[in-house]
Structures are given as C-alpha cells and as structure tokens.
Amino acid sequence: MAPVAPRTGDAIFANVERVNAELFTLTYGAIVRQLLTDLEEVEEVNKQLDQMGYNIGIRLIDEFLAKSNVSRCNDFRETTDVIAKVGFKMFLGVTASVTNWDADGTCCSIVLEDNPLVDFVELPDNCQGLYYCNILSGVIRGALDMVSMKTEVTWLRDVLRGDDVFELQVKLLKHVPEEYPYKDDE
Amino acid sequence: MIGVGKIKQYGNVLDKPLTKGKQEVSLSAFAFLFSELVQYNQTQVDNIGELERRLEDAGYAVGARVLELLCHRDKGNRRETRLLGILSFVHSTVWKVLFGKVADSLEKGTEHEDEYMISEKELLVNKFISIPKDMGTFNCGAFVAGIVRGVLDGAGFPAVVTAHFVPMEGQQRPRTTILIKFAEEVHCH
Numbered sequence: 001m002a003p004v005a006p007r008t009g010d011a012i013f014a015n016v017e018r019v020n021a022e023l024f025t026l027t028y029g030a031i032v033r034q035l036l037t038d039l040e041e042v043e044e045v046n047k048q049l050d051q052m053g054y055n056i057g058i059r060l061i062d063e064f065l066a067k068s069n070v071s072r073c074n075d076f077r078e079t080t081d082v083i084a085k086v087g088f089k090m091f092l093g094v095t096a097s098v099t100n101w102d103a104d105g106t107c108c109s110i111v112l113e114d115n116p117l118v119d120f121v122e123l124p125d126n127c128q129g130l131y132y133c134n135i136l137s138g139v140i141r142g143a144l145d146m147v148s149m150k151t152e153v154t155w156l157r158d159v160l161r162g163d164d165v166f167e168l169q170v171k172l173l174k175h176v177p178e179e180y181p182y183k184d185d186e
Numbered sequence: 187m188i189g190v191g192k193i194k195q196y197g198n199v200l201d202k203p204l205t206k207g208k209q210e211v212s213l214s215a216f217a218f219l220f221s222e223l224v225q226y227n228q229t230q231v232d233n234i235g236e237l238e239r240r241l242e243d244a245g246y247a248v249g250a251r252v253l254e255l256l257c258h259r260d261k262g263n264r265r266e267t268r269l270l271g272i273l274s275f276v277h278s279t280v281w282k283v284l285f286g287k288v289a290d291s292l293e294k295g296t297e298h299e300d301e302y303m304i305s306e307k308e309l310l311v312n313k314f315i316s317i318p319k320d321m322g323t324f325n326c327g328a329f330v331a332g333i334v335r336g337v338l339d340g341a342g343f344p345a346v347v348t349a350h351f352v353p354m355e356g357q358q359r360p361r362t363t364i365l366i367k368f369a370e371e372v373h374c375h
Contacts, residue, residue, distance in 0.1 A: 018210035019310070023284045024219065026251055030244040031223050038230060052222040063214055091215040116211055120251070122199040135219075 009089025053138020112166040242332035249336020
C-alpha cells in the first residue's frame with residue numbers, strides 16, 4: 001500500500017470537532033487559580049502545570065499520529081517543524097514558527113504569537129515567577145518522550161511577562177533507542 | 187482576538203478590545219485539559235462529595251467570568267434582573283457560547299416552586315467520561331453546575347446547583363440534568 005501523505009494542520013483542524021476557545025481559556029484559568037490556592041508556592045504551581053502537561057502529552061501523541069499521518073521524522077528539525085506547523089494548529093488552532101537553531105541542530109525555539117491560553121489574563125504582582133503556560137512545555141516534552149526523544153523545554157519569552165511573543169526553547173537531550181524485540185506479553 | 191493576528195501590547199488587560207469570541211480549539215484539547223482538572227482534584231480529596239465540590243468551585247470561577255464577558259459583549263452592558271430572564275440567558279446565551287448549542291431543555295420543577303432544571307442529552311464534559319463503579323453517583327457535570335451557579339450568583343440570584351444523571355429509556359447513556367434550587371430570598375419577594 002502506498003504511504004498516506006501527511007495532512008496539513010489546517011486540514012486536520014477543519015475536520016476535528018471543536019469547542020469555543022473561551023471555554024478552554026477560562027477552564028485553564030480556573031485550573032491555575034486552584035493550583036495557586038492549593039500549593040501556595042509559585043514554583044510548585046509551575047511544576048504541577050508541567051506535570052499535567054506531561055500527562056496530556058503522553059496521551060495526545062497517539063491522537064496526533066493517528067490523525068496527521070506523519071511518519072517517523074528524519075531529524076530533529078523535521079520534528080520541531082511538525083510540532084509548530086501541525087501540532088499547534090491541530091489542537092489549538094494556532095501556528096507557531098521555529099527559529100534560533102544552534103549549530104548542531106539539537107536546540108531551537110518555537111515561537112508563538114498567539115496563544116489561546118492567555119486571553120483575559122494578567123499576572124498579579126505576587127505571581128511574577130509563574131510560567132502561566134507551563135502546561136504547554138509539559139505537553140511537548142511528554143509527547144516527544146513517547147517517540148523516543150528526551151527533551152528539555154524552557155520558556156525564554158512570555159507575553160505575560162512583558163515580552164512581545166511566547167518563545168519556547170526545545171533542546172534535544174538524547175534519542176532513546178527502542179529495544180527489540182518488543183515483549184508485549186510481559 | 188484569540189488565535190488570529192498579532193498580540194498587541196496593552197498596559198492593562200482591561201484596555202484590550204473585547205473579542206467576538208468566535209475562535210475555537212479542538213474538542214480533544216479541551217477534553218485533555220478537563221481530564222487533568224478532574225484527575226488533579228481527585229488527588230486532593232477523600233470522597234466523591236468533596237471532588238464534586240471542588241469541580242463546582244472551578245466551574246463557579248468560569249461562570250462568574252462568563253457572566254461579565256457576555257453582559258458586556260452580547261447584552262450591551264445590561265444584566266437580567268428577572269428570574270426567567272436570567273434562566274433563559276443561561277439556557278440559551280451561555281450554553282450557546284460555551285457549548286455551541288442551546289441546552290436541550292429548561293423546565294420548572296413540578297414538586298417545588300423554587301426549582302428549575304436544565305437538561306442535556308450528552309453534556310460536553312461527560313462526553314469522554316465513564317464513571318467507574320466504585321465512584322457511585324459522581325458526575326463531572328458538577329463543573330457545569332458550578333458554571334451555572336457562578337452566572338446566577340453573579341447576577342444576584344443565589345442558588346444551589348447540582349448535576350445528576352437521569353437514565354433514559356432506550357438510550358445507553360443517561361442524560362445530565364442540572365438542578366437549580368434558588369435561595370429563599372430569590373423566591374420570596
């Protein structure tokens with residue numbers, strides 16, 4: 001059978017069920033506020049948001065692969081391109097761009113101009129250390145973990161902190177070799 | 187606007203123009219997020235009642251903001267002051283914005299004067315949820331009950347709002363009914 005061509009983010013987004021972005025945005029806001037109340041320390045909230053994102057990422061990758069027809073990426077450049085162009089579009093309806101590559105092609109930035117998570121949001125003075133969108137970095141890390149790539153994802157720029165865009169640095173730490181043969185019965 | 191155009195810098199979030207609210211994200215993005223909300227709250231409680239209360243609190247925070255947002259955007263800064271007005275605002279306007287459709291039904295309770303019910307055959311938040319047997323009557327609709335309570339409370343109609351599964355004949359899945367019981371001061375005027 002001929003391989004199926006990968007689908008564009010726009011085509012997938014047009015065909016999936018969608019919900020109002022405000023419901024999503026306000027629900028996320030409610031989560032962040034609950035965490036701030038429960039955990040009190042901003043640093044702990046950052047950690048918890050990252051963990052929640054990771055949990056989502058390891059499940060979201062299945063849907064992503066099933067709907068996008070994307071097959072194994074040849075290199076990390078292709079991987080990040082697919083995240084920015086297909087992944088962000090398919091789930092959040094926005095596109096991102098990839099820039100600031102390092103010389104050996106293992107570290108780059110994903111830049112988001114639009115981010116549906118932050119509508120209606122202003123960080124109060126006592127939350128200045130908060131990475132409000134930390135769930136996103138967790139999602140990327142979790143999803144890439146599932147396709148054998150250990151990464152480190154950090155926020156370089158954040159509109160809520162006064163920058164002009166959102167910039168996520170994605171650094172490839174290592175490829176985890178898959179182990180053959182798979183032992184499904186264990 | 188969410189999702190389109192460049193982010194412009196405003197000193198204060200209130201200086202930003204209000205969006206039309208037509209932007210969308212994928213349903214699965216919301217479902218993933220909502221599932222994390224439920225799972226996180228499960229780690230914070232000892233029993234189902236507490237879990238429902240915490241989901242309701244989260245929903246309340248959404249409802250309070252939705253009221254404010256929609257009153258500015260859709261109602262020219264007016265807010266309903268009549269009981270039936272605010273109920274139909276919840277059943278129609280709020281539902282349509284949040285869930286893309288008007289709620290299936292809005293009924294007045296037959297046994298109690300102060301009770302109303304909004305019913306939905308397949309409530310969005312229950313769509314991907316199966317309740318494990320050991321969790322009894324737990325209903326994720328508590329989140330939506332909280333949204334309803336947040337809207338009503340903000341509009342000056344305090345109420346107790348709860349979510350219940352109602353089995354439907356010939357249907358595999360029960361429908362969800364949001365039961366609204368208004369506080370005494372709302373009804374005795």
